[in-house]
Amino acid sequence: MDEQTPIGELISGAAQDAGGWLGALEVAQVATSPDGTIVRWNHVAQQLLGYTPPEVMGRHIADLLHPGADRSLGRSLWETAATGRGVMGTVTAWHREGHPLELEIWACPVHSGRLGASSVLVFAADAHAARRIRGSSAVWDGLFSRSPVGIAVLDTHLRFLQVNPALEAMNGLPESAHVGRRLAELLPEVNAGEMEEAMRQVLSTGEPVLDRRRVGRTPADPEHDRVWSCSYVRVEDPGGRPIGVIASLLDITEQQRAHTEAEAGRRRLALLSEASVRMGASLELERTAQELADLAAPDLADAVTVDILDTLARGDEPGMGLGGGVALRRLGKAPLTGSDITDILAPLGRTLAFPAAAPYTQALAARQPFLIARLDERAIAPAARHSTAPAQLLRAGVHSFMMVPLVARDLVLGVATFYRTGSAGPFGSDDVTLAGELAARAAVSIDNARLYHREHETAVVLQRSMLPQHITPPPGVEVAHRYLPASDVNEVGGDWYDVLHLPDGKAALLIGDVMGHGIAAAAVMGRLSATVRALARLDMPPTDLLHHLEATLADLAEPMLATFLYAVCDPATGRCTITRAGHPPPAAAAPDGTVRLLKTPPGAPLGVGGIDFTTTDVVLPRGSVLVLYTDGLIEARGSDIDQRLTDLTRLLTEPQRPLDHLCDSLITRLVPASADDDIALLTARIGTTLRPYPADGHS
Known part of the structure; x- marks a missing residue:
């Protein structure tokens, strides 16, 4: 120092020389003249010992150690410091309020023409606080150097100031490559922009950011992506101003991979x-x-x-x-x-x-x-x-x-x-x-x-081949028919119909439905159809014919059931004998538009066994239309069966229409979408000849 150096600058420079842990404390700064009297007393000294500057200025520094008692210890310490050797240690001083206060001091001579060769600067701090700071510093040094967690200290411009060995290993770069550079400059193959934005947020708000993911590649492993969990905390000076960021990084690549694999599973x-x-x-x-x-x-x-x-x-x-x-x-x-x-x-x-x-x-x-x-x-x-x-x-x-x-x-x-x-x-x-x-x-x-x-195609071909290809009704009977296979969602069933000539000009109108689907149902339908044709030529009574059909089903290796309706109609008289085996009731539409479902005993399906079938005779007016159908026409998911039968009879109120038109109307109006089940429909106009017969009646 030259002779012109002010005392304040001497104190400031000496404080910087003290460095280390002392720089993190609130430090009292005291200066003495060559004879040991106090010439400078800063505000921290006042806070620490309670004396205002006027109360101590001009007093000997030894008076602060055991005042009013033996001052030899204080004078000895001052003389040791003044001789140029310096003093660093722990002493007991007395607070202005009369209680002892343990201090750690650092005293050294200052060579200045203004103060003299033996002038002394003294720095003092609370001994308990000093020990705490030294302990924290030791813990920090141990943590920083030995922790497996990557740790970095960055300034307010997000430039690296210090990194620990763990982070050097993670990044594959020495500390010297980090210092003074930003993350974006150092590791361009990680999401550095996102990480720096998180650090700016910490500097701005003071709120820490935890578990922010850094993803990418570093020189430590340039061929593989890795994942780190990063946390950032703001570092502040004693006045609460931000002076940097501490970043901690943990490599969680394996945990993330396991989590990803579990999520993938x-x-x-x-x-x-x-x-x-x-x-x-x-x-x-x-x-x-x-x-x-x-x-x-x-x-x-x-x-x-x-x-x-x-x-x-x-x-x-x-x-x-x-x-x-x-x-x-x-x-x-x-x-x-x-x-x-x-x-x-x-x-x-x-x-x-x-x-x-x-x-x-x-x-x-x-x-x-x-x-x-x-x-x-x-x-x-x-x-x-x-x-x-x-x-x-x-x-x-x-x-x-x-x-x-x-x-x-x-x-x-x-x-x-x-x-x-x-x-x-x-x-x-x-x-x-x-x-x-x-x-x-x-x-x-x-x-x-x-x-x-x-x-399905095989079943359809089989089904169609077994249905009558050309129906020629006897005189006095006009017929029309339709067969509609189920949609592709369901398989072909065993629905069929037929019209047969019987002796005395009568006609047998029949319709049936084998329960089941596919080729098996179609094949059984074919056997029943052939049996009916053979037995009908013998003019067998309807009830006997149905019992023979049951016997045909009983011969099958796999039991099956079928519904069946057999109507023998005389076009000369309008009399129809109807026998049902579990089949839906036929509908009749008179020429005047009156429509009814014929009330006949429903019977049980063929194949149940042990059931006596009964017949019902009805007489229909000339030109009446008899409608036979399978359940696919009147059954639909979510619809009431009685309502569907009502819809059927309502569509029959114009019986004078051509029967082909009537069939098409029933199909399109009752089954507007693809059919859930096969549909067989047979319509017959009875008594189209001029031969008179009773108008209506039952017997």
Whole structure:
């Protein structure tokens, strides 16, 4: 120091020289003249010992140690400091209010022309506070150097000031590479902008930010993404002003991976559960293919297409060989709109042809999933020789791709293709497994639909072949009839009708319904129809005929039931003898528009056994229409059967219409949508000849 240095500057410079833990305390600063009298007393000294500057200025510093008693200890300490050796230790001083106060002091001589060679500066602090600070500092030093948690100290400009060894290891960079640089400059491959924004928030509000995720790659592991849990706390000076941020980082990559895998497992189970409920219930190729696409997008992929062998889509059997290439028809696609790749992917219904060397054909032939985890120019080169679509998809942002063949019962049925775009990660082995399970379920549903349609078509052909192809009623009877098979949601049943010539110009009108569906029901219907035709030619009484039909059912290997209605009508007299076996009642419409359901004993279905059948005779006015039908015409889910019968009779109030028109009206008005069950309908106008007979009556 030169002779012109003010005392305040000397004290400030000495305080900086003290450094270390002392800089974190409220420190009393005292200066003495060469003879030991106090010449400076700062406000911290006043707060610490209670004396105001006028009360101590000019007094010897030793008076503060045991005042009024032996001052030899105080003088000894001052003389030691004044000689140039300096003093650092613990002493007991007396507070102005008379109680002792333990202080830690640091005293040193100051060489100044103004103060003299033996002038002394004394720094003092509460000993208990000093020990606490030293302890905290030791704890901090140990924590900082040995903690497995990454720790960094940053200034208010978010520049690194200090990092611990754990953070050096996490970032793969030494402390010297950190100091003076920001996170965004140091690690560009992590979400540094988001992290710095969190630190600015801490500096601004003072509220800590906990468990903010840092994700990316560092020089410590440049080939893999890692995840860190970061927390930020503001550091303040004694006045509460922010002076920096302390960041702590914990590598949670493995925990995050385990959590992600658990979430993926739950997602997989949920998706498979949903697939078991939603997929395949319709037994329709198109609907099942679209259900697979809708299930997989967006939960598994951003876009999905489902292509079925063109032969299968046409209703033919799928071929076994793919050596000459393959033709696929697109029956499923998701999303249909709103995606960048929607227009690139072929639309629904389009038939796509692939040569033998194309990846699609090879994937089908191999019957194994085909995965390109990271799609790039090199990866699309084989497919690009056959189509421009791969290059378009790459430009549209598709970065991961997989194909999974649809295989069921050792038959290749088609292929499902999955695309990922945007920020979603590449497909992995778990995704391939999930896609394979979804494809396997869809393939079984598609094959079930194929087998069902084949059996359904067989049953329809059998059913139609057993129905009368050409009905020629006897004179005096006009007939019209309709048969409507069930929709594809349900199988073909065993409904049938017939009109037979009987002796004496009579006609047998009959209708039946074998309970059950499919080929078996159609075959039983054929046996019953043939039996009725054979027995009716013998002019057998109706009740005996029904008992013979029961015997026919009893001969079957598998018991079956059937409802049946047999009406013998004489067009000359209008008399009809009606026998029912559990069948819906016939309706009769008189020429004047009067309509009624004929009240006849319902009986029990054929096959129940032990039931006596009864007959009912009615006489219908000339030109009356008798309507026979199966339950498919009047039964509908959610509808009351009595209301449906009322609707039927209401539609018969214009019996003079042509019978073909009447049949069409009944079908379209009562069954506006696809039928839930087969429908057989037989209408007959009785007494169309001029031969007179009684107007109406019963016997």
